[in-house]
Amino acid sequence: MTADKSKRWEDAGLTAEEYGMIEDALGREPNDLELALFSVMWSEHCGYKYSRALLKKLPTTGSQVLQGPGENAGIIDIQDGQAVVMKIESHNHPSAVEPYAGAATGVGGILRDIFTMGARPVAGLNSLRFGPLTDSHQRELLTGAVAGMADYGRTFGIPMIAGEVYFDDSYSENCLVNAMAVGFLDKGDPIAKGIAAGVGNVVMAAGTPTGRDGIEGAAFASVELTEEAAERKAAIPKGYPEMGKRLMEACLEAIKAGVLVGIQDMGAAGLTSSACEMAARGKHGIELDLSLVPVREPDMTPYEIMLSETQERMLFVVKAGEEEAVQAIFDKWDVPLAVIGRVTDDGLLRLKDGDEVVAEVPAEALADAPVYHPAARRPDYLDETESFDLAAVAEPDDYGKVLLKLLGSPNISSREWIFERFDHQVGGNTLSVAGLTGAGVIGIKDSDKAVAFSVDCNSRLCYLGPRTGAAAAVAEAARNLVCTGAKPLAVTDGLNFGSPEKPEIYWQFSETIGGIAEACKKLDTPVIGGNVSFYNESKGKAIYPTPIIGMAGLIDNKANICTQNFKKAGDVIVLLGENKGELGGSEYLNVIHGLVAGRPPQLDLELEKRVQDLCLAAIREGLLSSAHDCSEGGLAVNLAESCILGSLGAEVTLEDQELSPAQLLYGESHSRIVVSLAPEHLGRLQQLAEEFSAPLTVIGKVQEGNLQIQARAQTGEDTDQVLIDLPLQELEAAWRRAIPCQMES
DSSP, X not given: XXXXXXXXXXXXXXXXXXXXXXXXXXXXXXXXXXXXXXXXXXXXXHHOTTTHHHHTTSOOXXXXXXXXXXXXXXXXXXXXXXXXXXXXXXXHHHHHHSHHHHHHHHHHHHHHHHHTTTOEEEEEEEEEEESOTTSHHHXXXXXXXHHHHHHHHHHHTOXXXXXXXXXXXXXXXXXXXXXXXXXXXXXXXXXXXXXXXSTTOEEEEEESOBOSTXXXXXXXTTSOOOHHHHTOGGGSOOOOHHHHHHHHHHHHHHHHHTOEEEEEEOOTTHHHHHHHHHHHHHTOEEEEEGGGSXXXXXXXXXXXXXXOOOSSEEEEEEOTTOHHHHHHXXXXXXXXXXXXXXXXXXXXXXXXXXXXXXXXXXXXXXXXXXXXXXXXXXXXXXXXXXXXXXXXXXXXXXXXXHHHHHHTSTTTSOOHXXXXXXXXXXXXXXXXXXTTBSXXXXXXXXXXXXXXXXXXXXXXXXHHOHHHHHHHHHHHHHHHHHXXXXXXXXXXXXXXXXXXXXXXXXXXXXXXXXXXXXXXXXXXXXXXXXXXXXXXXXXXXXXXXXXXXXXXXXXSOGGGOOOSSOOOTTOEEEEESOOOOOOTTOHHHHHHHOOOOSOOOOOOHHHHHHHHHHHHXXXXXXXXXXXXXXXXXXXXXXXXXXXXXXXXXXXXXXXXXXXXXXXXXXXXXSSOEEEEEOGGGHHHHHHHHHHHTOOEEEEXXXXXXXXXXXXXXXXXXXXXXXXXXXXXXXXXXXXXXXXXXXXXX
């Protein structure tokens, strides 16, 4: 290969082999524009060339699945002719450089994925990761990202109903901003697809006129976030939520009118990805005249027009004879619209600038990036973390002080400082938001049903054991749904990792896929779509593997929605599941002892399913006053949160002669739910536990006043050791003030 040719593929971010594949597909050398098209479409961000082979191992089908991976968003059946559309995506690199714009456009892009399917968006969720808030830069990133997401959602008119945020050193150079959106399809609503078909049908572009913002954004997201890359602020597009809202209304009206053949958001790689993907899915070609594309800046080149990522744009194929009807709809909503091309039968993406052909490539070749199977190697650090002797960790002198310190940890404390910046109630259909429940709940109008949504991942556990940690994320997302009274239905995942070209990272990714697949199969929650974000690393250091699990579940009767807070003094407190005292990877080890070590808690999916089925059955029978998943911080934190949220105390006695007090209080074993209920319902709950073969232990009662936890050691005669006795006001102050204090510092 000549030096000039070598420089061409290197500058395009391609390999010599990939350049050869392009020459084979074209039967010649590509010109500069054609090479640029392949560069963005064969980037990892668009082409998924390092992830597609493993993603095929995920379960994607089920009786509830109406649309799985491959379209803009997945769709699940919720009975009675109704369906839920959902998707999660990352906007990590842009948010690290321009947090407000990066996070805002992340929300805008995921909303377009929903209404492109024909569904009206009804809610948003988010999953965020930053470095420690003791760093002023991290506080700026958090403030900017939250403001961007909140402003876009508020202007667009959707509530933000749930989310999660964690802080760790591994995200100091690479924050994570994952946005999830959900929508409803009602009886008779058509499902739209991103296809091009019907030779001669016109292709139209709608929305914001194309500018130079966001050029090469897909390539920017497919490399390590170096200082040089971070300076490429031109790769960060700006959001236009007012246009986004009008565009949504016009698109939904056009879809419902039945005048479109196909519709595709101009997201990553802009007009390039939307055109070639529609053509490839429809087994047709598309010819575009770039001189007809509405632009807002003078002298834009074909390269700039094709690679721009200007937001709030859509591409359509219109049914023959319906062009005027489409124009009338978009005029009504004051959304710019222009005919820019036509569908062909030759399978090519042909680009013209007036009469001149400036690029001509096979659409399928462009949309079908090569697939790689990189080397995978178990990381050496696991030898050290797995061999760590947890028995060598000293017991604390004061368990109450430990609880207060955990409640004051940013990874456990109240997220009110963040969530109060979002609008939870716009749209008037929010029944519950994360805080009182571990999931957000949206009601279905003119129905007794509701749908609950959650996002979950404990990335520290994924670092210490990717397979188990990923499966645990699925299990926790499902548990949070079950605790509201929802039956888990399906998953959309946001998979965030370092460079897949490093064997240790690819091993983490492979193990993660295995864990998700195993848990989703057992819990019958197929993966209907999602997003992979690689290259989240800087200065040779990668983030913790962070597979975000977004999940939806159906509540048959919204009158039975259950919350986390204790309701009434005298109610019985019951633990569903088992205390196994597993401290590996726990918040206790990290906050109190400064350790990220040990084997993560093991997950018995059979036990998980039985515990979830028991809890769901009890809620549906109206037996429970509260239900709260036990996760970060262990049982003591779980009880404290239910006390704080209910303004009530509790008296709890824990029995286990095999476990230390720290293990009993702060162990993070999976498959545990703490519930409260009236004493008269206890017998029925115990009967259900036998029917489901699920462990159940009565551990205490709700009371006025303090949270009191004591341990009972069975050594001949019972002896009780008071471990914690704290007033509610002290617990609440530690829990509510942690993040505000750090943000104000």
